[in-house]
Amino acid sequence: MTGDADQGRLLVTLSLLSLFMVGEVVVGALAHSLALLSDAAHMLTDVGAIGLSLVALRLAARPPVGGLTFGLKRAEILAALVNGATLFLLAGVLVYESARRLGAPPSVQGAAVIGTAAAGILVNLMATWQLARANRRSLNIQGSFRHAVTDLYAFIGTLVAGIVIVITGFDRADTIASLVVAGLMVRAGVGLLWKAGMVLLEAAPAGVDPEQVGRALADHAHVVNVHDLHVWEVTSGFPSLSAHVLVHPKDDCHRIRLELERLLSERFHIEHTTLQVDHAPSQFLEVQRLSAR
Secondary structure, three states: OOHHHHHHHHHHHHHHHHHHHHHHHHHHHHHOOHHHHHHHHHHHHHHHHHHHHHHHHHHHOOOOEOOEOOOOOOHHHHHHHHHHHHHHHHHHHHHHHHHHHHHOOOOOOHHHHHHHHHHHHHHHHHHHHHHHOOOOOOHHHHHHHHHHHHHHHHHHHHHHHHHHHHHHOOOHHHHHHHHHHHHHHHHHHHHHHHHHHHHHOOOOOOOOOHHHHHHHHHOOOOEEEEEEEEEEEOOOOOEEEEEEEEEOOOOOHHHHHHHHHHHHHHHHOOOEEEEEEEEOOOOHHHHHHHHOO
8 A cells, every 4th residue: 555545545534524523513512412522522633633644644755864864754653642642632621521511411402413423423434444445554544543433433322322312311311422432532542642652662563572583583593692682663664673693703694684684574574674793702701791791
């Protein structure tokens, strides 16, 4: 999947959600439905997330310049942090408003809630389908996809609330549905902040065990020792590795380095590697002891 195709899918999704969000705010206000306004608030974060994703994709595609030796590839990580923080902020607002309404719930037009929620389910199914076809190794695209899926669940909850209101007249169902939406927003926000934080802390990518990588390198027939092994992500989908490898004194360092790079690519899908391959000194144990001081 090319970056241009991803941007095209994001633009289609952005247009769908933006148009529907405006209509939902109007209907939610007229129907006195906090659940619909909650869905609209969550959809606002979706629109913001997708907008930031588009900007981040364009920035990440720029070549390195000056002191930015990796370019702006981590722009998407900063965007993910903003998206996660926004989810928490809006969830807090919804919880406050829900608590205020639980004591004295306004009369809610259940039929309008049902119709809007049903339309929201359809729109989010279309948005989810678009994003499912994009490259979800990107943290921002994955975040946008999870936003859309969360919105889908939220609209289903709102639809149920509308049906309950029409059948039983229990207006508090609308407020309860808005609390469910707030919970979903917090859950999505935690996931985004956690993943973005792990990238900024230069933790190993999900699914890559540094110990397993180190053992695979050390198992090479000509490798004596592997140390200073580091595995991290520059940005989502861009794993990197560096290590110092010692081989037998008469081995071909260049050939072994190529073999280790091929192993890392084929087995662990790590393409950006920096391997320093040297001959092991005759007094290897003494060198190890001195370097540990």
